[in-house]
Amino acid sequence: MTRGDSLRAPAGVEPCAGQAGDCNRCGRIFADRFPVLGRHVNGRPLVYLDSAATTQKPGSVIAAEARYYREHNANVHRGMHTLGVEATDLYEGCRSRVGRFLGVPAERVVVTRGATSALNLVAGGLGPSLRPGDEILVTAMEHHANLVPWIEVARREGLVLRHLPLTAGGELDLDALPRLLTARTRVVALTHVSNVLGTINPVAEVAAAAHRRGAVVVVDAAQSVGHLPFTFDELGADYLVFSAHKAYGPMGLGFLVGGPDALERLQPVEFGGEMIETVTLDGATWAAIPYRFEAGTPNVGAAAAFPAALDTIDEATLQRLRQHEISLTAYALERLGRLGGLTIYGPLDAARRGGLVSFHDPMVHPHDMAQLLDSLGIAVRAGHHCAQPLHRSLGVVATSRASFGMYNAHDDIDALIDGIGYARSVFGA
Amino acid sequence: MNAGMDELYREVILDHHRSPRGREPLPGPVDARAEGKNPSCGDELVLELACAAGAITGAHVECRGCAIATASSSILAELVAGRTPQQARALAEAFRTAMHSPDGVLADDLDPGDLEVLTGVRKFPARVKCALLPWITLLSALDAGGDGAPAAPATTEA
Ligand SMILES: Cc1ncc(COP(=O)(O)O)c(C=O)c1O
Numbered sequence: 001m002t003r004g005d006s007l008r009a010p011a012g013v014e015p016c017a018g019q020a021g022d023c024n025r026c027g028r029i030f031a032d033r034f035p036v037l038g039r040h041v042n043g044r045p046l047v048y049l050d051s052a053a054t055t056q057k058p059g060s061v062i063a064a065e066a067r068y069y070r071e072h073n074a075n076v077h078r079g080m081h082t083l084g085v086e087a088t089d090l091y092e093g094c095r096s097r098v099g100r101f102l103g104v105p106a107e108r109v110v111v112t113r114g115a116t117s118a119l120n121l122v123a124g125g126l127g128p129s130l131r132p133g134d135e136i137l138v139t140a141m142e143h144h145a146n147l148v149p150w151i152e153v154a155r156r157e158g159l160v161l162r163h164l165p166l167t168a169g170g171e172l173d174l175d176a177l178p179r180l181l182t183a184r185t186r187v188v189a190l191t192h193v194s195n196v197l198g199t200i201n202p203v204a205e206v207a208a209a210a211h212r213r214g215a216v217v218v219v220d221a222a223q224s225v226g227h228l229p230f231t232f233d234e235l236g237a238d239y240l241v242f243s244a245h246k247a248y249g250p251m252g253l254g255f256l257v258g259g260p261d262a263l264e265r266l267q268p269v270e271f272g273g274e275m276i277e278t279v280t281l282d283g284a285t286w287a288a289i290p291y292r293f294e295a296g297t298p299n300v301g302a303a304a305a306f307p308a309a310l311d312t313i314d315e316a317t318l319q320r321l322r323q324h325e326i327s328l329t330a331y332a333l334e335r336l337g338r339l340g341g342l343t344i345y346g347p348l349d350a351a352r353r354g355g356l357v358s359f360h361d362p363m364v365h366p367h368d369m370a371q372l373l374d375s376l377g378i379a380v381r382a383g384h385h386c387a388q389p390l391h392r393s394l395g396v397v398a399t400s401r402a403s404f405g406m407y408n409a410h411d412d413i414d415a416l417i418d419g420i421g422y423a424r425s426v427f428g429a
Numbered sequence: 430m431n432a433g434m435d436e437l438y439r440e441v442i443l444d445h446h447r448s449p450r451g452r453e454p455l456p457g458p459v460d461a462r463a464e465g466k467n468p469s470c471g472d473e474l475v476l477e478l479a480c481a482a483g484a485i486t487g488a489h490v491e492c493r494g495c496a497i498a499t500a501s502s503s504i505l506a507e508l509v510a511g512r513t514p515q516q517a518r519a520l521a522e523a524f525r526t527a528m529h530s531p532d533g534v535l536a537d538d539l540d541p542g543d544l545e546v547l548t549g550v551r552k553f554p555a556r557v558k559c560a561l562l563p564w565i566t567l568l569s570a571l572d573a574g575g576d577g578a579p580a581a582p583a584t585t586e587a
Contacts, residue, residue, distance in 0.1 A: 042431075367470060367495035367559065368438075375434045384471040397471040397493050426438055427496070428447065 029316050029324055029406040033058040037407055044377030047415045052195050052223060052356045052403030053381050054245045060308040065250055068304035076300055077274060077291075087300050094303035095290075098255055101310050102240070103231035108263060110290040111298055114254035115222040116145040118241035119189075121256055121293055122218050123149035125266030126187060132158030135184040137215070139164040139172055139201070140393060141194045144386040146220040150189060160184070166393070170197040170346040177209055185215045192235070193223035196387050196399065197346035198329070198353035200228070207236035216262065222246055223354050226309070227325060229318035238262040244302060248405070249309035253302035256293070263289045270295040321406050325355030328404045332357045332413045339420060345394060356403035358385070364423045366398040372423040378415055437553050438496065441546045446496040451506020455479045455489045461573050465566030465583040467558050472498055476566045478509070485509045485517055490563065497547075497556050502563035504543045514571050520544070521564040521571075528557050558585040 031037055034056045039046050048056060068090060074083035076091045092106070099106040112118040130136075136150050140163050154161045162180050165173045172190070181188070188210040193200050207217040219237040224230070226247025232240055239262055244253040258266075268275055268286060275295040277285040286292040313321065330350035336342055336359055343360045347353050361369060366382035373380055381401045384391045391397060402416055460480040466473055472494035479487045488509050490502040509517045520539050524547075527533045533548035535541040550560040562585055569583035 042433075365495035365499075367472075367497070367556070371437065371553070371556070372434060375431050383469070388471060391471060397473060426434070427443070 028409045029321065030058065030312065031407040031409075033060070033312070034407050035059050035062065041377040041379070042375050047376075047378040047412045049402040049404065049408065049412060049416060050379045050381050051405035051408070052246070052354075052401065054251065055226075055248045055405045056407065057248060057250065058309065058312050060312060061249060061305045064308045065301045065305035068301045072304070073301075075297055087304075090304040091298065091300050094306050097307040097310055098257075101314075102225070102257055103233060104257055107290060108258045108260075110256040110258070110263065110293045111303060112241075112254045112256055112293075113252055113299065114245070115220065115241045115243040116254075118254050118256035119145050119218070119220065120149045121269050122239050122241065122266065123153045123189075124269035125293075126216070127153040127157050128267050129265060130157050130159055130186055133160065133184060134186045135160045135162055135182060136187045136189065137162045137164055137180055137185055137210075138188075139190045140166050141170075141172075141197055141199065141387065141390050142189070142191055143195055143220065143222070144388070145222070146189055146191060146218075147389070150187075159186075164190070166197075169348070170194075170199050171352075172199075172201055172206070174202070174205070177206065181209055181213045181215065183213070185210070185213050187218060188215050189218040189220070191220040191223070193221075193228065193354035194346065194387075194390075195223050195356070196358050196385050196390055196401065198356045198358070199346050200224075200352055200354060204234065204236040207238075211236075216265070223356075226313050226318075227321060227354060229322055232257055232259070244306045244309065247309060248312055249306040250299075250302035252299040253306060263293070266293065268292050268295070272296050274298075316406060324406060325404055326350045328408055328410065328413065329353055329355050329357060331410050332402060332404075332416070335413055335417045336420075339417060342420075343396075345399065355405070356401055358399040358401040360394075360396050360399050361420065361424070364420075364427055366400040368427070369400045369420070369423050372426055373416070373419045376415070376419045376422065378412075378419050380416070433552075436549055437556065439546050439549060441543050442496065442500040445500035445503035445543065449490075449492070449499055449503035449506075451488045451490045451503060453489065455487050459489075461570040463566050463570035463573060463583055465562050465569065465585075467494070467498075467562050467585045469558065469585070470495075472559065472562060474498065474502060474562055474566050476502075476505075476563065476570050478570055480514070484511060484513050486511075492563070494562065495556075495559050497550055497559040498562050501547055501560045504547060505563045505567060508540075508542050508544060509567065517567065518571050521567050524548070524564050525561060527551070528561060561585060 036056050072083055072086045074087040076088045095109045096106040099109045165176055167173050203219050210217045216238040218239040221240050221242040225242040238259045240257045245251040272295040275287050275292045277287050336344055345358045370380050370382035383398050459477045461478040464475050475491040477489040478485050488506040490506055492499050492502040523539055527535050527548050528551045533551050547560055550556050566583045
């Protein structure tokens, strides 16, 4: 295989500007700003197709995190000294920037370690207000991060966990929703975009139905923030979580965003420094929201860096990033489909999916697929993608997944298709 | 093949993967049974053993796993037949040790057959668990030891 030529293509060549499917071979967006994309893996230029696991980071983000440690490093909200004030400004600046990005005031943004810890905060924080026999509705396509915390609170509080099934096409079975939303339903938790099927769920529609029943709605936006254009209000949810590292930002940082009065309903789940107002030897009162949910020293370096990622996204515009991912996904669906013999999961229409495609080749187990692709410098994910119940319902223990970011181009999918052909040849297929 | 792939997917391994041994259900009663899982990837395996006169007479494996796990379970089925449970255990333990040692040597007196080829997988750390899954499941089946009590599922994380 010969490729790698266009990796260093100048930023913004042939932008994806038009309708879905309009741009047949679009250029990479800002690829030259992502230092890791210049490296070789197993002697080949890296073809990174694992952005759903974590996106690569632009140099501006890496530089901002380094700058924080070189120039400002101090603890937040406690130092009276200059560095402490600067660190606090950077940390609070990130909170405001995230609020602006999603269209909510900064006071409704809680800084966490990631989507997982934010979901644990929502589940654990709502738990004490729920009564035995109350119901929680989750979907059959959730990542373990939006399933296991609910299993755990259900066990602890004696709640009933219900599951919204999927259609054969890999979408939520909305016909089953009225039956599953009962007078006891208190929480509906669903992902915005499935990390396996790619399906974009109609969150606003589900939220409206849930609200009519008096339930609160939790949306896992780990796969959508930074990839799909939307505001918090458009989704209509009460709680939204995401991780910075899947939106071109640093690891170890995530957010819980609450609707008006939604954070007030949560009990803190972590206790210690930073989250208190006054402490006596045997009692404490909580700090104001959102601080009462931020016990301990946070990841200030990551918070200092994340605004640079959001700036990069805004510079490209979410509309353009979305068109780009639709174009890549449509091309991947078409090429994988034409290969023959593969099972491809999720909706067939790229406009109804996020930028990822999971597939299964009966001739090559996903591990072997990922290993052989890696030998060509192509990074894909193989496994159950932290969604075992979903894989069980698909009838496989593992799938292979190719997922896209702004820096990918159609060439990368050509490399993937050639690579699958090579993997098949190893197994004599 | 490229970038060391011929070291991982050796011809012997591909052959076991293409026509795995031990896929036929045991003709007689099952004397020991265990299930194994690799939680990091979801691979699953069921192993059944038949014994007579103090020796393993046959093995039946159902493996939902990659080429390495499949080949390893095929090699296992081939190698355990005719061994005493003690000998089978010694082989499994020697293999586990070899997979975590730099030289990966299996003593000749273990009569390791194609297992020797499989020790090459230790150079691919992400795949060591795939090769070990059948053997860890074997240890668990031997622990259950024929008294009919099912073994706790074996896991590569233990
Ligand atoms: C849909 C979805 N939810 C939640 C998560 C968990 O994110 P994190 O591991 O960053 O907490 C992921 C990441 O794999 C995901 O894809």
